[in-house]
Amino acid sequence: MKDKKVPSPEEIKKKEEITDIEAVAEEPDEAAVTKPRGKAKKRSVPSAHVHIKATFNNTIVSVTDNKGNVLTFSSAGACGFRGSKKGTAYAAQVAGEKAMATAQQNNGVKRVDVFVKGTGLGREAAIRALHGADITVESITDVTGLRHGGCRPKKARRG
Numbered sequence: 001m002k003d004k005k006v007p008s009p010e011e012i013k014k015k016e017e018i019t020d021i022e023a024v025a026e027e028p029d030e031a032a033v034t035k036p037r038g039k040a041k042k043r044s045v046p047s048a049h050v051h052i053k054a055t056f057n058n059t060i061v062s063v064t065d066n067k068g069n070v071l072t073f074s075s076a077g078a079c080g081f082r083g084s085k086k087g088t089a090y091a092a093q094v095a096g097e098k099a100m101a102t103a104q105q106n107n108g109v110k111r112v113d114v115f116v117k118g119t120g121l122g123r124e125a126a127i128r129a130l131h132g133a134d135i136t137v138e139s140i141t142d143v144t145g146l147r148h149g150g151c152r153p154k155k156a157r158r159g
Helices: 010-025 082-087 090-108 124-132
Strands: 047-054 059-064 070-074 112-118 138-140
Touching: 010 059, 010 070, 010 082, 047 090, 047 124, 059 090, 070 090, 112 124, 124 138
Parallel strands: 047 112, 112 138
Antiparallel strands: 047 059, 059 070
């Protein structure tokens, strides 16, 4: 049997000092530590863009400033609708009202340009919701993508 060497108290102190020094060395310096930021400043954006994406399964309403930075957004799914109810006109109306109410409250949006994309049921309903929220709609633009022949088809089967 081999006898294990028991460390003396002096050796134990030296090991503790070494580990303390290593722990201090691993701490990041004050300049490298990022400080927690406060709340984001609320910007006043009187004129904005509203992007409405209406698909058959959902409707997404995004409110952006004129540069394209998103101020707020909402969707039928975020408003509590599930399954096939997300694709309805009523769900799109609720999503549009919620997005505009948040934009008015947080950013003071008064005038909007509307960009509609997609062929879902929520196209007109979301625009009507904007009219009902005391928002001046300056323009409505349809930006739905158009097919132009599409991709090359698969080769014909032989046989």
